[in-house]
Amino acid sequence: MNSGQRSVSLNPLHLSADQMRALGYRVIDLIVDHFESLRDKPVTRFADRAFLEQRLREPIPEHGADPAGLLYRIETEVLNQIMHLDHPRFFAYVPGPGNFVSVMADALAAGFNVFSGSWLESSGAAMIELVTIDWLRQLCGFPETAAGLFLSGGSIANLSALAIAREIKLKGHNAQATLYFSDQTHSSVTRAAKILGFLPSQIRVIQSDPDYRLSLADLETRVAEDRNAGCFPFCVVGNAGTTNTGAVDSFPEIAEFCRAEGLWLHADAAYGGGAVICDKGRARLQGIAGVDSLTLDPHKWLFQPYEMGCLLVREAAWLGETFKIISDYGKDEELGDQHINFCDLGIQLTRRFSALKLWLSLKTFGLGAFRTAVERGIDLAEFAEAVLSECSKCEVVSPARLGIVTFRYAGGGKRSLKVLNELNRAIVFRLIEEKFAMLSTTELGGMVVLRFCIINPATTQTDIRETVDLIVRLGDELSSEYPD
Numbered sequence: 001m002n003s004g005q006r007s008v009s010l011n012p013l014h015l016s017a018d019q020m021r022a023l024g025y026r027v028i029d030l031i032v033d034h035f036e037s038l039r040d041k042p043v044t045r046f047a048d049r050a051f052l053e054q055r056l057r058e059p060i061p062e063h064g065a066d067p068a069g070l071l072y073r074i075e076t077e078v079l080n081q082i083m084h085l086d087h088p089r090f091f092a093y094v095p096g097p098g099n100f101v102s103v104m105a106d107a108l109a110a111g112f113n114v115f116s117g118s119w120l121e122s123s124g125a126a127m128i129e130l131v132t133i134d135w136l137r138q139l140c141g142f143p144e145t146a147a148g149l150f151l152s153g154g155s156i157a158n159l160s161a162l163a164i165a166r167e168i169k170l171k172g173h174n175a176q177a178t179l180y181f182s183d184q185t186h187s188s189v190t191r192a193a194k195i196l197g198f199l200p201s202q203i204r205v206i207q208s209d210p211d212y213r214l215s216l217a218d219l220e221t222r223v224a225e226d227r228n229a230g231c232f233p234f235c236v237v238g239n240a241g242t243t244n245t246g247a248v249d250s251f252p253e254i255a256e257f258c259r260a261e262g263l264w265l266h267a268d269a270a271y272g273g274g275a276v277i278c279d280k281g282r283a284r285l286q287g288i289a290g291v292d293s294l295t296l297d298p299h300k301w302l303f304q305p306y307e308m309g310c311l312l313v314r315e316a317a318w319l320g321e322t323f324k325i326i327s328d329y330g331k332d333e334e335l336g337d338q339h340i341n342f343c344d345l346g347i348q349l350t351r352r353f354s355a356l357k358l359w360l361s362l363k364t365f366g367l368g369a370f371r372t373a374v375e376r377g378i379d380l381a382e383f384a385e386a387v388l389s390e391c392s393k394c395e396v397v398s399p400a401r402l403g404i405v406t407f408r409y410a411g412g413g414k415r416s417l418k419v420l421n422e423l424n425r426a427i428v429f430r431l432i433e434e435k436f437a438m439l440s441t442t443e444l445g446g447m448v449v450l451r452f453c454i455i456n457p458a459t460t461q462t463d464i465r466e467t468v469d470l471i472v473r474l475g476d477e478l479s480s481e482y483p484d
Contacts, residue, residue, distance in 0.1 A: 015067075023067045030075060035100055039458070042435035043089050047081040083438060088458040089467060092440035094243065094271055097456040098305040101364045102357035106305055114353035117343035122353065126340055129355035135362070136296065137312055139276050141289030147316030149345050150298075150354040153309035154270030157295035159192035160311050160323075160346055162235065164293060165264040166196060167322040169234040178226050180204045181237035182214040184244055186268055189237050202231075212247040212398060212444070214238060216254060223261060235264040240288050241272015244442045244451070246381075246404035248272060251287025267291040270309065272402045274301025277367060278375045284402055298358050301374055301403070301455050308354050311346070319345035373457035377403040380454045384464045393472050397449045406442070406449040409475035413484040421448035423475065423482040430474045437467040 015023065055077050085096040109125075116125045133148045151157050162179075170177050174197050181189055183205050193203055204222050209215045214236075223233045236258055238249040251267065258265040267273075267288050273296035275281025276288070288294060292314050299308040313319060324344040343349045362370065381400035388394045388407045398406045408424050415423070425448055428441055439450045450471070454464070 019067075023071070026068065026071055030071070030079075031100070031103060034079075038084060038087055041084055041087065043087045043438045044083050044432045044435050045081055046083070046432055052081065086456070087438075088456050088460065089437035089463050090456070091452045091454060091467070092438045094300050094453055095456050096299060096306060097303050097458070098299075099303050099361055099365075101361045102304050105357035105360040109353035109356050114356075116351040116353040116355070117349050118341040119339035120341075123339070125353045125355070126342060128353075128359050129342060130340060132355045132359045132362075133310070133312070136310060140273070140294060140296070140312060141276075142294070142312055142314060145316060146312055146314050147319060147345070148310060148312035149319070149342050150351075150358075151309040151311060151346060151348075152307040153299065154186065154268065154295050154297045155188040155191065155309075156347065157270065157297075157309045157311040158186070158188045158237075158266070158268055159195060161266045161293040161295060161313075162189070162192045162196055162237075163347075164313060164318050164322045165235045165266060168318055169262075169264050170232070174198055174202070176230060176232045177234045178202050178204055178231045179235050179237070180206060180219055180222060180233065180263075182206050182208045182239065182249070184208045184212050184214075184239055184242045184247060185237055186239075186243055186270065189268065208247075212242060212245045214249040214254065216250060216257060219254070220257060223263070233261065233263055235266065237266045237268055238291070240267045240269035240285055240294075241275065241402045241404075243271055244404075244444065245398040245406055246272060246401035247398075248284050248402070251285075251290060253287075255287055255290035264293070265291045267294045270295045270297040271300055274298070275374050275378065275402050278371045278378070280378050281374060281402065301377070302358065302370065303373060303457070304357055304361070308358065323347065374455075376457050376459075377455040380459055380461070380464060381405050381452060383461055384452045384454060384468070387465060387468050391468060391472060393475060394468070397444055397447060403453060403455045405452045405454075406444060407452070408447060408449045409471060411475060411479050413479075415482065415484050417446060419482050419484075423478060424448045424450055426478050426482070427471060427474050430478065431470070434470065434474070436470055437463075439467075439471070 084090055086098050114125050115121045116129065119126050129150060137146050137148065151160065166172060166174070177198070179193055179198060179202060190203065206215060206218045206222060219236065226233050236254065238251055238254055240248050240251070255265055269285070269288060272285060273294065276285050294312045296310045296312070297308065298304040298310060299306050323346055342351060381403045385396055385400040385405045388396050388405065393409060393411050394407050395410045396405065396407045408420060409427055410420060425441055427450065428439060431438055439452060441448050442451055
């Protein structure tokens, strides 16, 4: 064969270079168009299961089809049936603004199919993860002895943290161990405890104080009672930005108590941790540098595409002590302690190269741009609180904290709590139908409240005002169905 000739690929999963470029350019066009037209798109789209079954249910194909036609189906039958969590008027749950640079980094990581589990197989990727984790370590004020890794999100990070706490404090023994957290703690902590074998009788859910924070006095009482009853208190989970209200527990005082009592202190900062990069956020998160482990989700307030969570621990050795298992087929990858195998530090052996997107976006925009974006979310939540306070038909329930403010539509009458709860839930379903904005509800002290979670740097004050106006209009329209 002449050197200028190319062999025909025998790979049945191969596209020609021209086909790959055509497909790739079309995908990029779709993504760019999404970013550019996002503000004009409906925020909410919600399809009935029967409708989607009719559109998308089909036998597994034996023969292939044109990718261009399939992309059109994805665009018109899949991607137009989602809520846009990156929309500037998506205020429900925790939004996911993302950024284009990180999307491209994810494409590179997938395109090169990087296995980010061992130094031998991905030394460059491992070094990028080490560097990026260390940036987060410094931002959170952890000591140089600390280490961490990227995970899929806060649920796996909280699970990993409790597994480490169990190993270090209990050596895997659960029988009399007790775990403590407030009623505002994320459900993933309860789920993690269940997965790790802790029984409901070993879990202490402590009622939060009027500011929705863990009560230190009640924690001290429960720990003392459990010790007297023969239990073995071993771990406290504090909240650094609750999903409900953005509340932050009193970490300086709780950390001092935990040190005195020999308890592990984990901070669930999955939502609020990203705010540590700005002055207001750092002031709110005071004391998190003193915890033993910390969960932080870059796919929340560090503007990364899903999935990306992070776990930091004060002592690097704790990760390996908990998770490292050397298999017969993995001995080739043992290159010495200076060469980090991230598969030894967590649950996953096969891992995505998630670090690249955070590294590339920080390098592209700089920390200052991220800081400005976080500050904007905090300021806009305070603006939303001011707008709601001026509205005669709305009641602020919890003040703006780390980008979250809660309130309820109350109207002008004297409805019962039950009726007001039903009315505010009904408003959310009407919001879904309107497609202009999206908020979600939660419950605080028996009240159903609406949550503004404002972390999208594209959100404006006008978006806030128009959304409040819409909520009031919908509440007024629905009021006749929910009489005093």
